[in-house]
Amino acid sequence: MRWGGATRVVTHGLALLLGCTVTLYLVGPPRHHAPHYQPDRTGHPSRQSSSYLLVIAVLSASDHAQQREAIRQTWGGRLNRAVRLFFVVGAAPSRLEHNLKAEHEANGDLLRVQAPESYRGLTRKLLDTLKRLHADYRFDYLLKVDDDSFVQLDGLIEELRGLEGPLYWGYFQGRGTVFQEGRWKETNWFLCDRYLPYAYGGGYVLSHNLVQFIVQNADMLSEYNSEDVSVATWLAPLKLNRVHDARFNTQTVSRGCRNSHLILHKQSPDDMRRLHLRLQTAGTLCPKEFDSIVPYTYNWKALPSKCCKTEQ
Numbered sequence: 001m002r003w004g005g006a007t008r009v010v011t012h013g014l015a016l017l018l019g020c021t022v023t024l025y026l027v028g029p030p031r032h033h034a035p036h037y038q039p040d041r042t043g044h045p046s047r048q049s050s051s052y053l054l055v056i057a058v059l060s061a062s063d064h065a066q067q068r069e070a071i072r073q074t075w076g077g078r079l080n081r082a083v084r085l086f087f088v089v090g091a092a093p094s095r096l097e098h099n100l101k102a103e104h105e106a107n108g109d110l111l112r113v114q115a116p117e118s119y120r121g122l123t124r125k126l127l128d129t130l131k132r133l134h135a136d137y138r139f140d141y142l143l144k145v146d147d148d149s150f151v152q153l154d155g156l157i158e159e160l161r162g163l164e165g166p167l168y169w170g171y172f173q174g175r176g177t178v179f180q181e182g183r184w185k186e187t188n189w190f191l192c193d194r195y196l197p198y199a200y201g202g203g204y205v206l207s208h209n210l211v212q213f214i215v216q217n218a219d220m221l222s223e224y225n226s227e228d229v230s231v232a233t234w235l236a237p238l239k240l241n242r243v244h245d246a247r248f249n250t251q252t253v254s255r256g257c258r259n260s261h262l263i264l265h266k267q268s269p270d271d272m273r274r275l276h277l278r279l280q281t282a283g284t285l286c287p288k289e290f291d292s293i294v295p296y297t298y299n300w301k302a303l304p305s306k307c308c309k310t311e312q
Contacts, residue, residue, distance in 0.1 A: 051139065051140075053082040053157065054140065054142070055083075055141070056076070056084070056142075056143045057111070057126075057133065057143070057144050057145075058071065058085065058087045058147050058149075059125060059126065059227075060087045061147070062089050062091075062093070063096060067269055068087050068103070068147060069269070073273065073276070074272045074275070075150055075151045075153055075272070076151075076153075079153075083153070084139070086109055086110070087110050087147070088113060088125065088129045090114065090115040090117045090121060090128075092117065115127075119183050120225055123223045123224060123230045127214070127223070129144075130211050133211070135215075140207065140208055141167065141206065141207055142207075143205050144203065144205075144206070146202055146265065148266055149264065149265050150267045150275050151263050160205065163243060165210075165241060166209050166210050166239075167206065167240065168199060168235060168242050169199070169205040169206075169241075169245060169248075170199025170200060170204030171246065171295075172198065172200075172307075173198055173200060174197040174298065174304035174305070174308060175304060175307065175308060177194060178194060179225075184225060186224055186226070187225070188222065194304065194305070195226075195232070195233075196304075198228050198229050200250040201250070202249070202252075204231075204250070210238070213234075213235070221234050242300065244297070244300075246295035247260050248262060249264045249265060252265075252266075254266045254267075254292065255291060255293040255294075256291040257286035257288075258286065259286055296309055296310045
């Protein structure tokens with residue numbers, strides 16, 4: 001990275017995190033602060049012609065056309081000019097390429113990357129996404145979600161305007177045990193017996209300067225099987241504003257339904273349409289509020305193993 005006309009790398013060696021010794025290589029501060037939103041006056045936002053308050057990256061499988069269409073018909077439709085949404089699709093089988101081309105021609109919202117379409121390819125897919133968006137668009141914040149996540153976008157944007165950066169906002173886990181088997185198995189993880197505190201991948205927000213940090217250091221970052229764990233590990237040594245929010249229902253299983261939820265993970269296309277219809281007609285998400293898993297608060301002053309106290 002160029003800083004003051006020279007390439008400077010600050011090495012933070014042997015940082016002690018969660019009782020684990022880690023060698024970290026940090027590049028000097030970014031050259032620019034995150035840009036502020038300026039409305040596009042042309043009516044045709046395109047690369048570099050507009051600055052966005054929020055860019056949304058929906059990671060989607062190549063054969064998930066129904067999920068993408070459900071988002072377009074519900075929370076992802078009729079966005080204002082401060083927001084831009086992309087469905088990120090990786091390398092697809094040749095039999096799907098014609099359909100994907102037609103889908104993009106009809107909607108203009110597919111972002112194609114070369115990462116393989118597999119769970120083990122998600123971290124590479126996310127990195128490719130961050131690189132493309134950072135290079136081609138100007139934005140203050142990035143929201144990463146999956147294509148089975150429903151977002152109360154108006155509420156999220158309203159909250160976002162009151163938060164300070166550098167921002168890492170989501171529902172955090174500090175006691176995550178490293179997976180030793182199954183599709184989440186980590187073969188390259190050697191840092192600690194537990195994951196570093198991370199925001200669940202069903203949905204989290206990063207400020208522009210954190211995206212920039214990841215992109216500018218991408219060649220030196222280790223990639224782990226879980227994309228959300230990878231992001232947290234890359235950002236672990238940084239001084240930033242980590243915001244744990246129970247309104248992000250973003251774990252690997254749904255915690256239930258609360259009208260205050262800003263993001264609800266694990267929603268089918270039909271679920272999304274029902275949620276959207278209820279919001280439009282009744283002004284609430286849930287026919288009946290309930291918690292199948294009681295949320296917890298996060299104590300950032302405690303050790304990660306003692307981080308999380310269930311709300312009563």
